[in-house]
Amino acid sequence: MSPRxxxxxxxxxxxxxxxxxxxxxxxDTAILRQLAVDARASYADVGAAVSLxxxxxxxxxxxLRARGVIRGFTVRLDPAALGWETExxxxxxxxxxxxxxxxxxxxxxxxxxxxxxxxxxxxxxxxQVRARDMRHLERVVERLAAEPFVARTRxxxxxxxxxxxxxxxxxxxx
Numbered sequence: 001m002s003p004r005x006x007x008x009x010x011x012x013x014x015x016x017x018x019x020x021x022x023x024x025x026x027x028d029t030a031i032l033r034q035l036a037v038d039a040r041a042s043y044a045d046v047g048a049a050v051s052l053x054x055x056x057x058x059x060x061x062x063x064l065r066a067r068g069v070i071r072g073f074t075v076r077l078d079p080a081a082l083g084w085e086t087e088x089x090x091x092x093x094x095x096x097x098x099x100x101x102x103x104x105x106x107x108x109x110x111x112x113x114x115x116x117x118x119x120x121x122x123x124x125x126x127x128q129v130r131a132r133d134m135r136h137l138e139r140v141v142e143r144l145a146a147e148p149f150v151a152r153t154r155x156x157x158x159x160x161x162x163x164x165x166x167x168x169x170x171x172x173x174x
Contacts, residue, residue: 027052031060039073084130086137087158090144092125098149106147112140
């Protein structure tokens with residue numbers, strides 16, 4: 001039996017990756033961009049876009065999955081179509097030195113929290129929250145503020161989402 005690759009946690013999501021994974025080559029990055037736009041695209045369609053054969057794309061995708069670069073395939077939903085009309089970013093300021101695991105354990109019980117990140121600066125935790133309407137958002141923020149480790153909150157309601165990019169942005173301009 002061969003030894004398993006160490007499991008590392010990135011953003012609270014475990015992934016089996018090497019401690020210092022090899023950098024992605026331009027073809028892998030191009031494949032990832034294609035899949036980020038349409039995860040249902042066939043290997044042949046992805047291959048046509050990146051100038052590779054379908055079997056070559058499949059081998060690369062399999063390797064990216066094994067390395068933990070691709071953690072799964074999903075669908076992007078329109079939250080408003082599902083009744084989640086209101087979006088906000090809620091900042092939590094915590095008492096003392098609250099651990100990230102304590103924060104995570106608390107906020108993962110809220111279905112309205114779609115993302116949570118510890119950050120630098122005065123604020124300890126930034127949450128992306130979806131709610132049915134403003135009343136629902138207010139109740140969620142009140143519940144968050146009542147968590148024992150929360151000293152105060154600050155909310156910013158999203159008026160309109162101007163830009164949403166897939167997880168793999170285009171290469172920066174040099």
